[in-house]
Amino acid sequence: MAVEMPPWCGECDPDTRRFDLGDSERRCAQCHPYWAFGHDSVEPRRVPVGRAEQEQAARWLAYELVSLRALPTDELRRRTRKFFEAGWSPMDIVHALDFDPDGSLVRFAPSAEDPADRVQRRVLNLLSAWCDENGDPLLSPAQQAEVRRERMHSRQRAQQEKWAELAARRTDPQASVRSGARQIAAAAALRAKQMHLEARQRERAARLADEQQQRRRDEQIREQLSRLQGIPLPRNGSDALEESRT
Numbered sequence: 001m002a003v004e005m006p007p008w009c010g011e012c013d014p015d016t017r018r019f020d021l022g023d024s025e026r027r028c029a030q031c032h033p034y035w036a037f038g039h040d041s042v043e044p045r046r047v048p049v050g051r052a053e054q055e056q057a058a059r060w061l062a063y064e065l066v067s068l069r070a071l072p073t074d075e076l077r078r079r080t081r082k083f084f085e086a087g088w089s090p091m092d093i094v095h096a097l098d099f100d101p102d103g104s105l106v107r108f109a110p111s112a113e114d115p116a117d118r119v120q121r122r123v124l125n126l127l128s129a130w131c132d133e134n135g136d137p138l139l140s141p142a143q144q145a146e147v148r149r150e151r152m153h154s155r156q157r158a159q160q161e162k163w164a165e166l167a168a169r170r171t172d173p174q175a176s177v178r179s180g181a182r183q184i185a186a187a188a189a190l191r192a193k194q195m196h197l198e199a200r201q202r203e204r205a206a207r208l209a210d211e212q213q214q215r216r217r218d219e220q221i222r223e224q225l226s227r228l229q230g231i232p233l234p235r236n237g238s239d240a241l242e243e244s245r246t
């Protein structure tokens, strides 16, 4: 487990590639990997393009992540190149080694005591967890975040369009006519008026029928009373004329 080192300059500490300045240290400008490999020029969130940038990014990753140093340099380059070609940035790979694709935190922190082959196996497992069944990288964490952001924006746009449509409908007096709501309301009002009229007609007819029945009953009572009292009912004119002849 060793980070790839540039050739030693012969002046600094060969192990740390630093100058010991008493109470502070300084990275050797000649042969410290940070400067020698141009790590200061690596933008972790930018996707490295081309062989040279991809190799530099792989070196940066091995420098930043102790666990990646378990991989042989060629293996690390080959593995990371596949991700870089799929649009991953170095930072996406850092994320992939910390989180599973489902977002759960990986329970794995390499320690110096771990045998190199076990660390290597774990790192390879973590990287392949971010590949599909064909071994091709999934969308990177940043690409997934972009997809989520885009999906959220399109939902918001759809919502805003719906609100705008509703607002336009409210301020357009003809819209309710177009939608037919006003005709339906007018037809309902007309129908209610007709029903009210019909009800009043039925009521009047019933009252008339009642009055007629009452008059007939009064008539019958008068007839019965006069028959009981032996008072002849007034006859009509033709009957009286007939009687006077006999």
Ligand SMILES: [Zn+2]
Pocket (backbone or CB within 6 Å): 008, 009, 010, 011, 012, 013, 017, 018, 028, 029, 030, 031, 032
């Ligand atoms: Zn040096």
